[in-house]
Amino acid sequence: MAKKMHSTPMLDQLESGPWPSFVTGLKRLAKDNDMMVDLLGQLETSYETKKGYWKGGTISVFGYGGGIIPRFTELKDEAGKPKFPDAAEFHTLRVMPPPGMHYTTDILRKMCDTWERHGSGLIAFHGQSGDIMFQGARSEKVQDAFDEINQLGFDLGGAGPAVRTSMSCVGAARCEQSCYDEATAHRTVLNNFLDDIHRPSLPYKFKFKFSGCPNDCMNSIQRSDMAVIGTWRDNIRTDEKLARAYFAKHGVTDLVNDVVSRCPTKAIQLVDASKIPTGPTISAVKVSDTQAIAIENSDCVRCMHCINVITGGLAPGKDKGATILVGGKRTLKIGDLMGTVVVPFMKLETDEDREKLVDLGKRIVDFFAENALEHERIGETIERIGLVNFVEGVGLEVDANMVATPRTNPYVRADGWDDEVARIKAKKQAA
Amino acid sequence: MATATAPATPRRAIESGVPDNKQYLHPTLKKNYGNWKYHDRPRPGVLHHVSHSGEEVWTVRAGTQRQMDVHTIRKLCDIGDKFADGHVRFTIRSNIEYMVADEKKVAPLIAELTRNGFPVGGTGNSVTMIAHTQGWLHCDIPGTDASGAVKALMDDLHEEFIKEDMPNRVHMSTSCCEINCGGQADIAIIIQHTKPPKINHDLVANVCERPAVVARCPVAAIRPAMVNGKPSLEVDEKKCICCGACYPPCPPMQINDPEHSKFAIWVGGKNSNARGKPTFMKMVASGIPNNPPRWPEVSEIVKKILYTYKADARPWERLSDWVERIGWPRFFEKTGLPFTKYLIDDWRGARSSLNASAHIRF
Numbered sequence: 203m204a205k206k207m208h209s210t211p212m213l214d215q216l217e218s219g220p221w222p223s224f225v226t227g228l229k230r231l232a233k234d235n236d237m238m239v240d241l242l243g244q245l246e247t248s249y250e251t252k253k254g255y256w257k258g259g260t261i262s263v264f265g266y267g268g269g270i271i272p273r274f275t276e277l278k279d280e281a282g283k284p285k286f287p288d289a290a291e292f293h294t295l296r297v298m299p300p301p302g303m304h305y306t307t308d309i310l311r312k313m314c315d316t317w318e319r320h321g322s323g324l325i326a327f328h329g330q331s332g333d334i335m336f337q338g339a340r341s342e343k344v345q346d347a348f349d350e351i352n353q354l355g356f357d358l359g360g361a362g363p364a365v366r367t368s369m370s371c372v373g374a375a376r377c378e379q380s381c382y383d384e385a386t387a388h389r390t391v392l393n394n395f396l397d398d399i400h401r402p403s404l405p406y407k408f409k410f411k412f413s414g415c416p417n418d419c420m421n422s423i424q425r426s427d428m429a430v431i432g433t434w435r436d437n438i439r440t441d442e443k444l445a446r447a448y449f450a451k452h453g454v455t456d457l458v459n460d461v462v463s464r465c466p467t468k469a470i471q472l473v474d475a476s477k478i479p480t481g482p483t484i485s486a487v488k489v490s491d492t493q494a495i496a497i498e499n500s501d502c503v504r505c506m507h508c509i510n511v512i513t514g515g516l517a518p519g520k521d522k523g524a525t526i527l528v529g530g531k532r533t534l535k536i537g538d539l540m541g542t543v544v545v546p547f548m549k550l551e552t553d554e555d556r557e558k559l560v561d562l563g564k565r566i567v568d569f570f571a572e573n574a575l576e577h578e579r580i581g582e583t584i585e586r587i588g589l590v591n592f593v594e595g596v597g598l599e600v601d602a603n604m605v606a607t608p609r610t611n612p613y614v615r616a617d618g619w620d621d622e623v624a625r626i627k628a629k630k631q632a633a
Numbered sequence: 634m635a636t637a638t639a640p641a642t643p644r645r646a647i648e649s650g651v652p653d654n655k656q657y658l659h660p661t662l663k664k665n666y667g668n669w670k671y672h673d674r675p676r677p678g679v680l681h682h683v684s685h686s687g688e689e690v691w692t693v694r695a696g697t698q699r700q701m702d703v704h705t706i707r708k709l710c711d712i713g714d715k716f717a718d719g720h721v722r723f724t725i726r727s728n729i730e731y732m733v734a735d736e737k738k739v740a741p742l743i744a745e746l747t748r749n750g751f752p753v754g755g756t757g758n759s760v761t762m763i764a765h766t767q768g769w770l771h772c773d774i775p776g777t778d779a780s781g782a783v784k785a786l787m788d789d790l791h792e793e794f795i796k797e798d799m800p801n802r803v804h805m806s807t808s809c810c811e812i813n814c815g816g817q818a819d820i821a822i823i824i825q826h827t828k829p830p831k832i833n834h835d836l837v838a839n840v841c842e843r844p845a846v847v848a849r850c851p852v853a854a855i856r857p858a859m860v861n862g863k864p865s866l867e868v869d870e871k872k873c874i875c876c877g878a879c880y881p882p883c884p885p886m887q888i889n890d891p892e893h894s895k896f897a898i899w900v901g902g903k904n905s906n907a908r909g910k911p912t913f914m915k916m917v918a919s920g921i922p923n924n925p926p927r928w929p930e931v932s933e934i935v936k937k938i939l940y941t942y943k944a945d946a947r948p949w950e951r952l953s954d955w956v957e958r959i960g961w962p963r964f965f966e967k968t969g970l971p972f973t974k975y976l977i978d979d980w981r982g983a984r985s986s987l988n989a990s991a992h993i994r995f
Contacts, residue, residue: 213781215785215926219784219785220752222698222750223974224701227702228702248769249925250782252777252892252925253770253889254769254889259772264646268645271773274932286892292771298652299651299723300652301727303722303723304723305657306656306657306721307719308719310709315704323704325703326700326701327697327725328699330764330765330815332725355649355652356733357649369725377672378669385654389651392651409711417905417907419725421816421876424816441670460949462995465906504906505906505908506908512671516671534812534851535849536851536981537980537981538913576845593843622871
């Protein structure tokens with residue numbers, strides 16, 4: 203039995219209602235855990251005063267510099283003593299998840315047992331960067347908790363100016379849209395950056411994310427410094443049985459309104475089944491005895507919409523790989539940035555392909571380490587120096603796929619034009 | 634008398650990095666890895682995937698509170714042992730998923746989850762679980778709570794989680810400061826500070842690396858100053874945009890204000906490339922009070938936006954697609970939200986958000 207509970211009239215109001223209540227969970231832990239009794243006391247105080255009371259600090263495990271988020275209470279009485287002493291230290295261990303966030307109940311139970319022994323018993327699946335967050339340990343318990351978690355086969359994630367924990371979608375494990383082996387790519391890339399994850403020494407954070415197709419379920423364009431997004435180069439595949447099944451259920455109205463007219467590049471047409479166009483870049487499939495859809499693949503931007511609507515009837519092609527975008531981040535300091543294309547397509551099938559991805563990642567992180575200002579994300583560096591300097595700096599070639607449009611202003615010194623044209627020509631001939 | 638013992642040599646970490654997920658995959662997923670053909674959704678909360686091999690797997694998705702006590706996790710494990718061969722996975726939005734190879738297990742699994750208070754849903758055209766941050770529970774710079782605000786909203790939106798009645802999927806997020814760790818979303822709820830930081834000049838010299846704080850300000854409003862004979866910092870309050878960027882490196886520059894830190898609501902963020910390119914969300918409301926424990930004023934505006942979208946959008950239109958069709962003036966008209974001067978961007982690149990055309994809807 204733990205000590206007496208504090209009165210928590212505000213938090214109590216979050217116990218009712220149909221959604222699972224974290225307050226009920228905290229209270230259950232508090233039945234035999236003094237730390238959670240006091241955590242509830244401090245949280246209730248925050249609800250009353252509308253103020254936060256945690257400050258950071260420096261806590262790490264032996265051999266690492268990051269991965270622990272230290273929290274010390276600032277809620278103190280006049281004598282400087284914590285008002286809720288058993289929750290005066292409430293540190294979090296960030297632990298990297300397996301790709302696709304798959305678990306056995308056995309490993310989850312072992313994590314629970316460890317955290318009950320050494321921490322508060324509160325675990326978040328998962329934080330916004332994908333970490334399993336073991337929340338609430340005293341300073342002296344952090345090492346013990348890590349030792350056990352580490353021996354279960356898990357390792358700390360990133361914090362501070364470091365390569366951060368990554369995420370990949372469910373992907374090839376359970377999704378027909380998967381365009382590469384997300385889990386292997388995720389694991390291969392991250393495990394080549396362990397020093398930069400565990401020992402923060404970059405200008406600021408650097409995040410990789412892995413999505414198997416342009417639906418980008420990992421939100422990688424918006425929230426990662428380097429996004430690896432699956433795509434394909436050849437024609438959309440078709441399956442007449444499934445395409446007909448869609449049509450039988452939905453009819454021509456839905457097909458026109460939901461599929462044909464929503465194609466962003468007008469690459470799809472509804473055609474008469476007796477006049478189906480043919481050609482090396484055309485995918486066509488009958489949806490009924492009289493009607494068919496035809497896709498001009500060279501106009502298609504691989505947005506996924508028609509495939510999402512007629513899943514199986516339409517499917518990504520077979521010549522699969524990934525598009526790489528760099529520079530996504532939110533707000534501070536210069537405003538939101540989406541990642542932008544730096545490699546339109548690369549294969550990701552073999553270990554050799556993945557080595558090339560790791561090599562690209564290393565060149566980009568090295569460039570970031572050497573050229574970014576303190577507390578500057580790579581997207582901001584690119585904004586400051588221009589994409590061309592970045593692309594040349596990391597040893598890539600410019601490509602028209604990198605821009606939405608060519609420049610609209612004339613303010614550029616272009617006296618190298620002829621040399622550049624000659625260089626591109628020579629390179630083409632050599633290839 | 635106690636004898637001092639030398640501390641044991643600390644264990645050296647096994648720098649194992651990201652674990653291999655093959656050991657955790659459900660056997661049917663492992664067997665059909667990379668070989669899936671298509672999927673459908675037999676009912677809300679259930680995905681049915683079919684492999685090229687002909688094998689099938691049903692996934693049942695349920696909402697969780699994300700910040701889970703070990704008892705809740707063990708309960709979820711019990712359910713996984715009973716129905717799903719001891720395998721589970723989590724989605725990016727903290728929903729848990731159970732995979733079963735036998736369709737007969739789906740209905741009893743749903744019943745068991747529901748009986749234990751885990752709502753089954755979050756698939757397809759539903760309002761799925763809100764991506765959120767740490768808030769007062771654990772963050773060092775929060776303007777509000779996260780888990781509580783999400784619990785209150787999800788209680789209100791429970792019906793939309795367990796059904797698939799929206800025009801397209803709806804992703805929401807909440808963030809406790811303008812750093813927006815919650816991320817882009819169809820509807821996002823974010824703290825918006827409205828006053829410059831209050832500076833505790835007694836502490837600045839000891840706590841803050843002043844040049845770093847000066848460099849952190851996006852509008853160069855902070856400069857070093859001597860205040861009451863102590864080295865400190867001062868803020869040009871006319872320039873200050875109340876972003877809070879100075880607060881993390883310098884906690885004596887208190888930006889959180891119980892009264893003046895408000896909520897803003899943003900709409901139209903989309904991460905997917907489907908149809909149009911990904912979009913950033915736009916601010917459509919601000920000045921909403923930070924009112925724990927259930928933030929009713931926030932819920933009211935969110936629901937107004939959500940149900941206007943639900944009633945008016947066409948199939949497959951995400952919130953951003955819907956607004957692109959009807960236009961922003963009509964968005965404000967239909968939702969009844971006031972369009973104020975604060976919603977016209979004046980940050981760098983802002984001209985691209987102005988209407989440089991004669992395109993006006995009447």
